[in-house]
Amino acid sequence: MINAGLIGVTGYAGEELLSILLKHPQVRISDLSAKIDKEQSIAALFPKFKNRLELVCHNPDLNKTSSSCDLVFLALPHTVSMNFVPGLLKKGVKVIDLSADYRFSDVKVYEKFYGVKHNDRANLAKAVYGLPELYRIKIKKADFIANPGCYPTASILGLAPLAAFDLVERDSIIIDAKSGVTGAGRKIAEGFLFSEINEDFKAYKVGVHQHAPEIDQEISKLAGKNVKTTFVPHLLPLNRGILATIYANKSKKAKNKNIIDIYKKFYKSEPFVRVKEAADYPRVKDVVFTNFCDIGIKEDEDKVIVISAIDNLLKGASGQAVQNMNIMCDYPETMGLV
């Protein structure tokens, strides 16, 4: 069994992570912390955990956490994680960081899109991008994981076979993505009030969302060339779930190929990717509260449409983090997740 800690338990991703870890047969939850007004039991913070876990949540404290944990999850806001990572790694603690702080190979892209200077460049190169479907072998040997963003997980899994086999024109990719509200975290702002979002739907950060360069980085790596996608996120009036509808023009290499078959082969051994048959498409309802990514494909002569759905809090955040932990610790990859 592993002693696991969690810094940032009060956000939606942290709360979800705690739910998973509580049911994980190989995890002892050793330490919980978050920026809070006063130390209190986790049941006082979240009544839903009453009778399920007796543990006090304290304010972040590197020594306390590193002395009691083998592995620590960071469910912190972007730009906050990098204040904890160096200390934890130094103490020999494994780290899975759910923020964006270590996702980018090119620190300038991070600094541009997140609007801050990166203050731990030393550890950037150590981080493995935690998308098991692409980087399982590296994750197995890693001590430090940069867990992918929610939109990137849905989008990259939706696009990976197309990019890897050069099946679409690289400048033609459009990702029309829709996310439930927990994707934004527990942000207290007028725009996230119930009466503002309920019975509403809108696009936001059109052409400027910080997940766009994360998607482009990974798709470019897969394609072996620079790819710039068009990414438009939208806000759905529901709690959980992302559905991305992806459009691209077929390349010459796609001629006479059955794209669904290519996807099926690509994801054949993946425990958490389900490719649908022709004329069958994913829906949010089938993936929420699971760690699955469902993918459906529509081809016509010139275009391919891929629809990809995940639970933003699970495969898009905390579920994937536990999947990464399972791989790092040599547990069955689906343990605690199905």
Added chain:
Amino acid sequence: MINAGLIGVTGYAGEELLSILLKHPQVRISDLSAKIDKEQSIAALFPKFKNRLELVCHNPDLNKTSSSCDLVFLALPHTVSMNFVPGLLKKGVKVIDLSADYRFSDVKVYEKFYGVKHNDRANLAKAVYGLPELYRIKIKKADFIANPGCYPTASILGLAPLAAFDLVERDSIIIDAKSGVTGAGRKIAEGFLFSEINEDFKAYKVGVHQHAPEIDQEISKLAGKNVKTTFVPHLLPLNRGILATIYANKSKKAKNKNIIDIYKKFYKSEPFVRVKEAADYPRVKDVVFTNFCDIGIKEDEDKVIVISAIDNLLKGASGQAVQNMNIMCDYPETMGLV
């Protein structure tokens, strides 16, 4: 035509009031203000009003408002209204105040439940409680209206015939009320975030809600004796609407009476109260976006159950305010409201 002003246009009640006034054939909207960072057009504040109204919303300014308006609506938070009322009344402007500041005959009740000292006791006695079904004649002659709260409107209309004719035991009244989220105003707090309210339901302020004494005041007046109801509000995951389920034990006077008939007679000439037939009950959907209060009644041998439904922003706030304006100005009572 009347020149009407509105202080506090940025809250939900203010926004709704503006929507109604825009369609009212006898109203010229002369002045809009609210506590805002910088003066801007109403279309900039609310894109939905673009192409419908060209007017700048300024910060509250008593002189500006009183010089351009015959009548002013105050859609301000409780305890803020009383800073504007004396000045407006002094200038001869008619005032309809949607806050609770002038609803109580007994200022001590107000001070206890709203937690502040009242600083305009002088005008308390001038205020007419703006529930047309009970006080139409007084409203007709009034210059200053204290517009009722949303829960009180639904509850008092639901109980009035029972109280007026002494049909139930006075200590047996239970009001189990459920409200949509706009009832709380545009309050930026964690508890009102979409992901907190969506797919949730809960009671709140059990036994301590500030609308309870307002209900008791009016029911006691109707009954001619002190009545203390049991009032429990709940928060519904929807934008608009209140439904109150009211329980009471029949008194001796109710024996051999048909209570539905009594309600029908009581509300016979009321344009905005609809009493349902036996075995037919109100639903929120039938009253939202209208100024109606729908009432359904279930009798058994000992008990009577009354279900009362309104739109909290219309009959429970802004619609009723315009109904009061119509009465004060001798316009047809339903003008601009159906």
Added chain:
Amino acid sequence: MINAGLIGVTGYAGEELLSILLKHPQVRISDLSAKIDKEQSIAALFPKFKNRLELVCHNPDLNKTSSSCDLVFLALPHTVSMNFVPGLLKKGVKVIDLSADYRFSDVKVYEKFYGVKHNDRANLAKAVYGLPELYRIKIKKADFIANPGCYPTASILGLAPLAAFDLVERDSIIIDAKSGVTGAGRKIAEGFLFSEINEDFKAYKVGVHQHAPEIDQEISKLAGKNVKTTFVPHLLPLNRGILATIYANKSKKAKNKNIIDIYKKFYKSEPFVRVKEAADYPRVKDVVFTNFCDIGIKEDEDKVIVISAIDNLLKGASGQAVQNMNIMCDYPETMGLV
């Protein structure tokens, strides 16, 4: 004043149409019918209309309707309208048909997508496609209007300036559309149950939706050449509203043009189209319960993204039908609609 009738009042579009007509100062509602089990008052069918309209809803009866009405709205399912149109027109009654039966110039396209034979080809040529922004002059002189579909209204208005001025490559247009549930009508099927749709989101009829050829017909007319768009509709868990996110590659003609300015000029005199400034985008909340279409535009070097939002029951159905009636009857175009 005009005597207006409505066949098919029990669907969502019919119910909405009745709401509008009730407030329209130039309309006397003379006749209401629908396929119902037994004749009953409109208040019995829709409690929300109680105290607002006393009229019996009968089963469809051509003679009854045509003898009492100057103009009749048909809010009937596709393939049903064409059974009523010939008779009504013969009697000299003006008709606004909200179904798809007369929207297509090419009857074969209709027969393919709606899966039936058209049995009133004679009147097909008489029908004017009721999109005022494109066909106002024809509508003015028409006796018979084929009211556009909801997705087509949002999509065509979003694309019209691009198509008319040849600003995008004709094979590059992608319409990723999202609609509230009333768009499907009051269809009693498992897929439309609350628990199936709430907290879900999905694409449907991918590449085979019957509104695609309607959009293509109108965009092709505007462009003066055959255009085939890629159209993917999605189902939103909300009652009302459509938001279409439209992507296209710029053509050479778009170089050095300010597309927002072109849209502003194109829609300058339109009472119901609002073009947004750069970096400002429509949201469903701003258009529901209004007849407006809000349009926002994002340009980059090669692509243009247009976001278009309407209320599917108003500008997408019943509101537009009344707008057409206003034009046909020489009433102010916005009468009863703002």
Added chain:
Amino acid sequence: MINAGLIGVTGYAGEELLSILLKHPQVRISDLSAKIDKEQSIAALFPKFKNRLELVCHNPDLNKTSSSCDLVFLALPHTVSMNFVPGLLKKGVKVIDLSADYRFSDVKVYEKFYGVKHNDRANLAKAVYGLPELYRIKIKKADFIANPGCYPTASILGLAPLAAFDLVERDSIIIDAKSGVTGAGRKIAEGFLFSEINEDFKAYKVGVHQHAPEIDQEISKLAGKNVKTTFVPHLLPLNRGILATIYANKSKKAKNKNIIDIYKKFYKSEPFVRVKEAADYPRVKDVVFTNFCDIGIKEDEDKVIVISAIDNLLKGASGQAVQNMNIMCDYPETMGLV
């Protein structure tokens, strides 16, 4: 390990039961059936189970089911279960019936409220009412469980200490209950369409709901005398969850007692009942997706208000069924449920 079967997997309770059983470490799912058009894999019926379970769902077949199962869950509509129970029991299969068919000691009450003749009176006496908090010892020895209804579970757990210790006046109990939509099952009817329920709230079956006599039966047993409660259910626009607000007048025995303490003692050893501290109340969000019942209490001088919340599909149906299975099979009571 146990071989478990499930008849009626296609309803909401059946689907939920399957989800739980899939994660239960002591259960082998041996047989699935339901009334369906054609036999198909469970993944074809419910895409969310793809990659998680390979099993064909057949039409109900007593021989097939009884030959492969040690225990069978019946998630069937009321009045259908009693056609399967006798055959299963005869073959020595243990049965947990989620319908109401065997919940009533007095068959006449059942026949009155469910409107049918009971055709298996022989087995009525064998059934144990499966509320572990009241009947754990009997359940341990039982072969046949009548699993309680959802409203009754929330209401009885909320009232049990008051009834058992005679703390309230028996004719004063009012249960104002609110349920999410899955409580009604996957019923295809206009009233359950998304657009009918979303943004609506209403009472239904006022004074005539079939769960009222079930509650009264159990409360009467606890009280040792006939109790008739007033029960009014309401429909919440959310998928899962019940919250019951219960009002009662204190009896003399309640004087000088601390009711919260009495509840805490009463439920001290219960793994799935959580009693809240004073001024803290349950919310649906804390119990959905769990098997907990949360209870909060408000006392004033004369009245007690109890608020009780459960997930209608878990503690109110399938979770409780598995809790019963755990007890019957000597597994830890919380196995597979936390």
